[in-house]
Amino acid sequence: MSQDFDLSPEALPPADGPGLFGDPAPPAAPYRVLARVWRPTRFEELIGQDAMVRILRRAFALGRVAHGFMLTGVRGTGKTTTARIIARALNCIGPDGSGGPTADPCGVCANCTAILADRHPDVLEMDAASRTGVDDVREIIEATRFRPMQARMKVFIIDEVHMLSRNAFNALLKTLEEPPAQVTFIFATTELRKVPVTVLSRCQRFDLRRVSQSELASHFGAIAAKEGAAISADALALIARAADGSVRDGLSLLDQAIALGEDGPGAEIDAAMVAGMLGQADRGVVFDLLEAVTQGRADLALGITEQAHARGADLGLMLADLLELIHTVSRLKTLPALRDTRDLPEAERVRGAELADRLSVPSLARLWQMLLKGIGEVEVAPDRADAAEMVLIRLCHVRDMPTPGDLVRRLVDAPAPETPSRPEPPADVQPADPKPIAPVLSGWRDVVAHVATCREASLHGHLRHSVHLVRFAPPIIELRLQPQAPRDLAQRLAAILSDATGTRWTIAVSRAPGEPTLAEQSETMEASGRTRAEAHPLVQAILSTFPGAQVGRLHDRRLDEYGLLPQAAPDLAFDQNELPEDD
Known part of the structure; x- marks a missing residue:
């Protein structure tokens, strides 16, 4: 017996619903974090590495691509990403399958798509942190003997190469010095000083620098806009500062900050929300705290810290923020041109410049030294909050203390005891002849x-x-x-x-x-x-006024x-x- 089925679009189940025969809907694709979604796939997408990109582009244009690269830099600056881009540039064959090595890989050919998906048989990645022995390196050396299966070049990417043992490095030297024509080595490390100089001398070295705060904030703002998130400029500046030059760290923080946003049109993620997420005090609160300290207002300073502590801020981290702000104000004091740069947020350029005009360099240096010592005390104190408040009280009273220069001037201006004057020699005494004189x-x-x-x-x-x-x-x-x-x-x-x-x-x-x-x-x-x-x-009196001071070398x-x-x-x-x- 036959049965008719209605296969019209109206009768079909929705794409995200159960199947035609009542089967459960396929699971949704897992969420990919921003650091993976927005990983650069082309040289021009690398931010903050203009010098390296310019050299690599010129090398591909001239056909002078090295057989070994050493990429070094702090975490999250794009070392592994750069290695994969180089691998694609070496093996791209273009959309029509007839292209050669290029600094602008097409991204659509079989080699490009396979490398992007981390499944190319001729691009091998090894984590030297987990495979440190000489046997692991021998596997690589043995693999270099065979021609590529699919691509033009075999590319070996070894991450954290400084973790290899000495024997592993020694086993790699000969192959690295005279590799087969179809093999390229790309090393990445965060600890360049641990890599033997014999390995460094066989590679082209590129130092990936920390990305500036202004570049990071601009980059994060563009990504947030593409993700449909509204985030304030001050909040982006906080994320960029916390990233400390690392794009990956900053994207992880941005991912977390976007999750803070409230539903509804126009809801913006502000600096206070990001500061709470980072466990920091709001930047404006840190400015208020520094002004209270420089004015000697201990009551106002403790009131600020009590409110921050009630909101869940760590007072030890708040002192670290205060220390960083003192450094910023000192730089504004020493380098007035920073007031016109966009590397600093507007709040720091405006309020920081006001503090820099009001405070002297010796005062800032004294605050820095006392606060640096105080942060160490907080780390070992039984109660961090109590220790932080004691540090702030001491800072507030430092303005009433004479500076070391004032104390020295007081000592110099004090009347010195009279000393008998030496009698003048008689006027008729003539100098002796220039003859050798026996020592007395x-x-x-x-x-x-x-x-x-x-x-x-x-x-x-x-x-x-x-x-x-x-x-x-x-x-x-x-x-x-x-x-x-x-x-x-x-x-x-x-x-x-x-x-x-x-x-x-x-x-x-x-x-x-x-x-x-x-x-x-x-x-x-x-x-x-x-x-x-x-x-x-x-x-x-001086020793009691300046805790930790010591009597130096005596001069009599x-x-x-x-x-x-x-x-x-x-x-x-x-x-x-x-x-x-x-x-």
Whole structure:
């Protein structure tokens, strides 16, 4: 028995409904994230990499395409995407099947479509992060022996190549240096310094730079418009800043921000919504916080943080935003031309310029240092919010503290103790004749200083650090030597002094303890001076005013080159019969 079926369009089930015989509707295609949907497929679609694109285009035009490429840069700047575009450019045969290598692949031929779909048998991608051994590289080397199955060139794309082991790199060197004519290697890495120089020297290197915030914001705005999402310029600027030069990271954030939008015509995603999504405070709130800090309004600053904390903002991240804003204001202060560039959002150019005109560079530098230290304290504190508020309170009171320059000026302006003036020489005294003058060796330090003028650096160092003076009675010197002192020290010193004075000197070696070395005396003098300096009321006030400050190197004009006070000339009388015996 036959049965008639109505096959008119009106009687057919809808395309997205159940089947003709009641079968369930086919599942909808899974959602593809923006980073995959808007991945560039042509050189001109790469943003922020103009220099690399220009060189590659010229290389294809001249037929001078290298057999090995090294693409480096931070995450999300387009390294793997560039490698796939190069693979398509090498293997494109055009719509009619007769084309050759070109910088403008057609995108419709069999090779282009297969490479775009990641299923071309002659374009092989390997993740070196998971396949690091020499056996994995040997598989690639073995594959280079065979001609391409479908394409013109075999292309091997190795991502994160710096993860390969040393043996794997060594196994690859010979093939990389002299590859078959139909093979091209494209390496991508975020850690170029970990790639052996022997590999780098066999590749053309391209550094993919971070994409500027203005380029990212413009790119994200165009994509949002194509996706039918309304997002404000300030919100795009927040996403671009958070992306930190990475297109992929920014597209992931944009994907998340678009999901924040409310249904209804004209509903716009604003900066406050994006800031909440990123866990950041609104940029205007950060400006208000910086103004409160620079005005010393601790009550206003804490009120701002309480409201931000109630909205779910992390006060530690808020301090990081404040630190970044101080850097921006400092750049506006130092580079006034930034006020006219489009790399900064309008709010930062206007309010940031006002703060830059009002704040001095030393004030900004002091805020930066204190805030940088405070952020470290927040990270280790039991309660991040409490620690962040304490940092802000300290910042608000810093405006009442004298700067280090003011303290130095106070010390300089303080009346100095009077010192007796030296008597002027008589007017009738004439200068001596320019004849060699024997050195005045009135003490042990004079002897050591004279050795320093004789180009005896090694001997001079041992006299300072390895020699203890037991007795000084010219032309007799009694010394105790430390084990590291050279054995011929006494003979060398005696010869130098005899040549300088014309008198025979005797350098005796003793086992008596003697004085501390000159270096030990200098260290003792410096420690004593530091103790006295730290006990001074003004220094104590400075240390308490600036937490973490330390007393640096002391400079005392009274001290000689050995860090010691001048010593009085000793009694040079000695008994010739009291010569010590040499040990």
